[in-house]
Amino acid sequence: xxxxxxxxxxxxxxxxxxxxxxxxxxxxxxxxxxxxxxxxxxxxxxxxxxxxxxxxxxxxxxxxxxxxxxxxxxxxxxxxxxxxxxxxxxxxxxxxxxxxxxxxxxxxxxxxxxxxxxxxxxxxxxxxxxxxxxxxxxxxxxxxxxxxxxxxxxxxxxxxxxxxxxxxxxxxxxxxxxxxxxxxxxxxxxxxxxxxxxxxxxxxxxxxxxxxxxxxxxxxxxxxxxxxxxxxxxxxxxxxxxxxxxxxxxxxxxxxxxxxxxxxxxxxxxxxxxxxxxxxxx
Amino acid sequence: xxxxxxxxxxxxxxxxxxxxxxxxxxxxxxxxxxxxxxxxxxxxxxxxxxxxxxxxxxxxxxxxxxxxxxxxxxxxxxxxxxxxxxxxxxxxxxxxxxxxxxxxxxxxxxxxxxxxxxxxxxxxxxxxxxxxxxxxxxxxxxxxxxxxxxxxxxxxxxxxxxxxxxxxxxxxxxxxxxxxxxxxxxxxxxxxxxxxxxxxxxxxxxxxxxxxxxxxxxxxxxxxxxxxxxxxxxxxxxxxxxxxxxxxxxxxxxxxxxxxxxxxxxxxxxxxxxxxxxxxxxx
Numbered sequence: 411x412x413x414x415x416x417x418x419x420x421x422x423x424x425x426x427x428x429x430x431x432x433x434x435x436x437x438x439x440x441x442x443x444x445x446x447x448x449x450x451x452x453x454x455x456x457x458x459x460x461x462x463x464x465x466x467x468x469x470x471x472x473x474x475x476x477x478x479x480x481x482x483x484x485x486x487x488x489x490x491x492x493x494x495x496x497x498x499x500x501x502x503x504x505x506x507x508x509x510x511x512x513x514x515x516x517x518x519x520x521x522x523x524x525x526x527x528x529x530x531x532x533x534x535x536x537x538x539x540x541x542x543x544x545x546x547x548x549x550x551x552x553x554x555x556x557x558x559x560x561x562x563x564x565x566x567x568x569x570x571x572x573x574x575x576x577x578x579x580x581x582x583x584x585x586x587x588x589x590x591x592x593x594x595x596x597x598x599x600x601x602x603x604x605x606x607x608x609x610x611x612x613x614x615x616x617x618x619x620x621x622x623x624x625x626x627x628x629x630x631x632x633x634x635x636x637x638x639x640x641x642x643x644x645x646x647x648x649x650x651x652x653x654x655x656x657x658x659x660x661x662x663x664x665x666x667x668x669x670x671x672x673x674x675x676x677x678x679x680x681x682x683x684x685x686x687x688x689x690x691x692x
Numbered sequence: 693x694x695x696x697x698x699x700x701x702x703x704x705x706x707x708x709x710x711x712x713x714x715x716x717x718x719x720x721x722x723x724x725x726x727x728x729x730x731x732x733x734x735x736x737x738x739x740x741x742x743x744x745x746x747x748x749x750x751x752x753x754x755x756x757x758x759x760x761x762x763x764x765x766x767x768x769x770x771x772x773x774x775x776x777x778x779x780x781x782x783x784x785x786x787x788x789x790x791x792x793x794x795x796x797x798x799x800x801x802x803x804x805x806x807x808x809x810x811x812x813x814x815x816x817x818x819x820x821x822x823x824x825x826x827x828x829x830x831x832x833x834x835x836x837x838x839x840x841x842x843x844x845x846x847x848x849x850x851x852x853x854x855x856x857x858x859x860x861x862x863x864x865x866x867x868x869x870x871x872x873x874x875x876x877x878x879x880x881x882x883x884x885x886x887x888x889x890x891x892x893x894x895x896x897x898x899x900x901x902x903x904x905x906x907x908x909x910x911x912x913x914x915x916x917x918x919x920x921x922x923x924x925x926x927x928x929x930x931x932x933x934x935x936x937x938x939x940x941x942x943x944x945x946x947x948x949x950x951x952x953x954x955x956x957x958x959x960x961x962x963x964x965x966x967x968x969x970x971x972x973x974x975x
Contacts, residue, residue, distance in 0.1 A: 417792035422873050424882035426789050433782035440849050441803060444815035447825055451818045490724040497721040501714045509725060511965065515733065518957035520911025522931035523950040526938045527732035530739060537735055538727065562728045594710065623808025626913035626931070630938065643810035647918060650814065655823045662814050669806045673799070
């Protein structure tokens with residue numbers, strides 16, 4: 411057996427051919443062929459046409475909003491998610507278990523639900539929106555609303571990445587630094603932050619990757635004004651509704667390339683974290 | 693993404709008397725979560741019952757809503773078992789054997805996580821839509837995939853593809869393969885080794901993967917929205933029904949359907965909590 415399949419280490423266990431064959435076929439049919447169809451469709455465009463579609467003003471405006479709002483939301487999450495994770499790990503307060511339990515809610519909540527809930531709550535007559543409107547802040551149908559929606563769906567990624575890392579910070583290190591006269595802020599900046607930095611970076615990249623592709627929770631609150639509050643996934647949907655398959659495929663390819671870059675970034679951050687962990691252990 | 697709160701949090705900061713720092717950080721946390729999460733979630737209940745309980749029940753019994761609920765349940769009933777079988781097969785090959793290209797395969801399985809839901813719908817429109825690769829062929833034979841039930845199933849399969857595999861692969865890798873090898877060398881068949889040796893060790897991860905897969909399958913919006921065509925009563929799933937009602941300014945109706953989906957999310961989280969509380973103690 412090993413001689414016919416040099417890429418497989420010999421094993422007494424059965425079922426390799428069956429399980430890999432099934433998994434591989436299914437993966438090819440459901441994921442690889444459809445994605446290849448998108449790439450081929452976009453590639454059937456002459457390069458000049460592809461470039462024209464991918465860089466028309468409406469597309470450029472949508473990239474700016476999608477990436478700008480995603481970066482801002484991931485940054486907000488990196489700051490406030492860290493504070494939430496810190497509070498949950500370091501302090502005891504009434505409702506701590508409740509808070510910890512609902513952190514995962516955005517993972518499980520369908521995006522259409524969070525979408526209409528945010529749009530209604532932040533509308534000028536909504537539960538929160540009426541107070542914000544009174545002090546002159548418009549959230550619904552502006553880029554601020556997009557940022558709020560993307561913050562909601564990215565939040566659990568940061569909190570759940572940072573929480574275990576904070577738990578692993580060694581108390582003895584902090585105590586040593588404090589006994590040597592370091593202030594609380596210095597201990598945080600010089601001892602705690604370097605230890606949790608890779609976890610924070612992981613949470614940031616995961617939240618960013620999720621935000622860039624997000625559709626359901628954004629479109630209700632965004633108002634979807636062309637050139638102003640229109641995200642790239644929505645522009646793809648609009649092109650499809652106009653039966654402009656080639657235009658949709660071109661923008662789809664742009665987004666697919668960004669997803670691949672994000673995947674590389676996530677793997678890179680993971681490698682950094684594993685390196686740091688093994689470096690500390692040896 | 694597991695959370696385990698320590699029973700007794702270390703109060704490192706308590707040593708130095710700065711009681712306002714914990715107070716400030718906790719307040720900021722609660723204000724942040726309250727604004728983006730707690731208030732919007734509470735509003736779903738508030739708006740769903742804004743016209744009273746009987747109006748809520750009436751809204752859930754409208755024929756289109758009932759059809760949407762049925763379509764969502766049928767879709768999940770197909771997608772979840774298929775992706776579970778795939779996940780178990782992929783995990784068996786990846787965790788119990790060493791072969792070249794394994795890491796590449798894992799990356800490919802994770803791919804749908806990083807692809808936008810809209811892209812997941814778009815790819816099937818480009819394959820099976822009127823101007824897609826197989827569009828003319830399908831039209832000649834009068835088969836519709838896009839804007840019909842098969843398209844909804846395909847798009848849902850793609851977005852929920854990694855969930856089960858992703859949960860059980862690490863657990864099966866941690867398990868090692870000695871127990872199965874012993875079982876097989878003592879004469880057990882592959883299926884017996886799997887059901888009697890492997891499955892008891894991975895069942896909690898499997899439960900968790902299946903409920904996550906189910907939550908996403910029932911709640912998927914973007915991918916299904918692209919392939920569905922929004923034909924009322926025919927190709928609208930529950931999330932799409934939420935959108936239709938919302939766009940018709942039927943807020944109470946939209947939030948009534950949304951409240952069902954939120955209930956699904958809460959049940960998912962409850963099962964997750966139960967798996968985390970009881971799971972590790974069992975083995």
